[in-house]
Amino acid sequence: MKSVYKKILILSLVIIAVLVVLKLSNDNFKKQKISQFTIKINTQGGPELVTEEEVRSLISQGYDSLTKREVGEIDLEWIENITRTNPFVSTVDAYINIDASLSVDILQRKPILRVFNTKGETFFIDSDGKMLPLNKGASPGLIVTAGDISERYLPSQQYQYFDSVSFDQARVLTTMHKLYLIASEISKDNFLSKLITQIYVDDNSHFELIPVIGDQNILLGDVDGLHIKLQNLHHFYKLGYKTINFSQYKTFDIRYHNQVVGVRKIFETEEPKKENDI
Incomplete structure (x- = not known):
């Protein structure tokens, strides 16, 4: 029994000694000057x-x-x-x-969108959904958005990211929140982030995408089913550009489920047909 007590005493003394050494070492460390x-x-x-x-x-x-x-x-x-x-x-x-x-x-922070609102303000939205002030170094290569955007710049404002948005959810989101979701999805796609340069806001439920190539507008509609819409657009441009004469189209519509609808341009003929022409 005495042997057990002796071992406990020795162990306790060792622990105390270690703690004392650590305390002295810590005190000495705190007194050191910052080296770099x-x-x-x-x-x-x-x-x-x-x-x-x-x-x-x-x-x-x-x-x-x-x-x-x-x-x-x-x-x-x-x-x-x-x-x-x-x-x-x-x-x-x-x-x-x-x-x-x-x-x-x-x-x-990583800006992904430059906003021009109807109040004459311009600012950034970053990848975390936070509003940021203007910085000249961040402008090149960013998606630009304009149109019916009335929300003001608020330094404390930060929007939440959603993996998917239902039709009912889309009805209650603000325009700026939707713009963040659109820009966030585009920025995550290496192909689309190079293709899309602008987002135009017609109103809170109608958004248009402007590509860097061609003179077509892309009708996105609202943000419900956003991921699928942009995925369809990605495949359409990547696979269809070699087989489709894009110059014949003025609009591509991706609002509908699993579809990309092309609206052709109307070309006027040099000599209009007369009524009795066959």
């Missing part, structure tokens, strides 16, 4: 919308010189919160490495 400060920005394959200089400027509001500060003085949560005030920052992770270096990893 690095910022990594993941642009998600897009243009740079957040710069190192901008991030350093934000953090300098609380820390004039990080490399002169001790590890224990650094408030990582504050650094993350102040960095998030940049509207183009999606997520941020600040941490201190074992060598006392400070790292800030940033995931940049």
Whole structure:
């Protein structure tokens, strides 16, 4: 029995000794000066919308010189919160490495749509459905939308993504929410994202797509069954462009279930027929 107590006592002393060493080690670590400060920005394959200089400027509001500060003085949560005030920052992770270096990893937002509303405002919607202010670096290659869009720019506004939308759901969604869903589906398709350059809004339930090739309008209708409609359009352009003379058509209609309906152009003849011509 004494042997058991002795083993427990020894084990307890070892644990206490380890805890003391860890505490002293942690205290010593906290007293170390920050050895290096690095910022990594993941642009998600897009243009740079957040710069190192901008991030350093934000953090300098609380820390004039990080490399002169001790590890224990650094408030990582504050650094993350102040960095998030940049509207183009999606997520941020600040941490201190074992060598006392400070790292800030940033995931940049990815704009997918540029909006021109009827109020004279222009702004972006990103892949997470969030409204973003204008940034010159983000404009090239983005889908542009205009028409009957009355919703104003609200920095706090963020729309929810839906995998599918029923007819009843489509009736209650706002125009901007629908535009986000359309742009999101297009941006996920490598072929369509290169084909479609504009979305025109006739009204809340009638949307038109403008392709980069040809002079046709594509009638999308509402967002119910959106994924299937765009899938049909993808296959139609990819497979039909070699066999169909697209120049003969003024409109392609994808509003109907599993169909792409082409409306031909009307060409006037040089000499109109007379009534008695056969």
